[in-house]
Amino acid sequence: MASSQAAEEIADSLFTNYAGVAINVVVIYEHLTTSSMEVDVIWSRKLTSFTTILFLVNRYNTVVNSLISLVLLILPANGVVCYTGAINTISILISFIVWATFSAFRVYSINGRNMLLPVMVFILGLVPFGTNLYLTAMQILTTSAVEGICMMEWNLSETADDIVAVTTRASLILSDILILYITLSKTYSLYGSRGSSQVKSSLVKLLVRDGAFYFVSLLILHCVQMTLWIKNEFQTFSLFTTP
Structure with a gap:
């Protein structure tokens, strides 16, 4: 019973790690594929809009979180x-x-x-x-x-x-x-x-x-x-x- 419970916990942990890797990779991929659009729409203009700053905070906060999480899952x-x-x-x-x-x-x-x-x-x-x-x-x-x-x-x-x-x-x-x-x-x-x-x-x-x-x-x-x-x-x- 104990061994089967341990095996189940290990399987759950592995699934969580695999899911975490997949999600973080998708987030990073989306950031890379839209970076040129970001330069054209955001960085080519003055950052005076609060909504623009809010967008950038959300975007880079998410990608930094994904990068760190991905590295930590591997190490x-x-x-x-x-x-x-x-x-x-x-x-x-x-x-x-x-x-x-x-x-x-x-x-x-x-x-x-x-x-x-x-x-x-x-x-x-x-x-x-x-x-x-x-x-x-x-x-x-x-x-x-x-x-x-x-x-x-x-x-x-x-x-x-x-x-x-x-x-x-x-x-x-x-x-x-x-x-x-x-x-x-x-x-x-x-x-x-x-x-x-x-x-x-x-x-x-x-x-x-x-x-x-x-x-x-x-x-x-x-x-x-x-x-x-x-x-x-x-x-x-x-x-x-x-x-």
């Missing part, structure tokens, strides 16, 4: 590797702030610059930052290498872990639903307007097509992850919903 575990990996989780906290800010700005720009809904979206988007902040701090303080494996000497209780996971995903699901509702309701009224210009029509189509697809995809991923977590199945799925 044998030791004290430096384990501690660097723990420090690298700070980039995920940065991503939560960036995503919450981006979502709030999106709602603000298409909702007549009314502040109530953007603030609601921002607060909901920051819940994962709050729930992960303490976990990240404890991971940094208690991670060490034990017999070639990175181990954390502190863990949440099972009940607390479930509460954190459900709270985090529930807030993101509510945020996604709110953003989808605002995007579709506001852009539909513009799209139905007979007096709109071709440029406005194209912009509305872009918001509906790309924006709705993006947030519907996130909504589905968050719902699936919370369901799997509650059923205690395929916990590695979280790799596909965070950077």
Whole structure:
């Protein structure tokens, strides 16, 4: 029984590592293949727009996280590797702030610059930052290498872990639903307007097509992850919903 459980844990660990490598490689590949477009669209102009700076922070925070994670997955575990990996989780906290800010700005720009809904979206988007902040701090303080494996000497209780996971995903699901509702309701009224210009029509189509697809995809991923977590199945799925 013990040997079969150990074999299962090793198999889960290997799958997690393989999935991590695959995801990080895709992120790095996407960054390399779009770098020329980035130069043309971003770096050929003055960096005066807050949204442009936000985009760059998100882009380079993600790629740096992927590069470090990929290197750490390849290197044998030791004290430096384990501690660097723990420090690298700070980039995920940065991503939560960036995503919450981006979502709030999106709602603000298409909702007549009314502040109530953007603030609601921002607060909901920051819940994962709050729930992960303490976990990240404890991971940094208690991670060490034990017999070639990175181990954390502190863990949440099972009940607390479930509460954190459900709270985090529930807030993101509510945020996604709110953003989808605002995007579709506001852009539909513009799209139905007979007096709109071709440029406005194209912009509305872009918001509906790309924006709705993006947030519907996130909504589905968050719902699936919370369901799997509650059923205690395929916990590695979280790799596909965070950077």
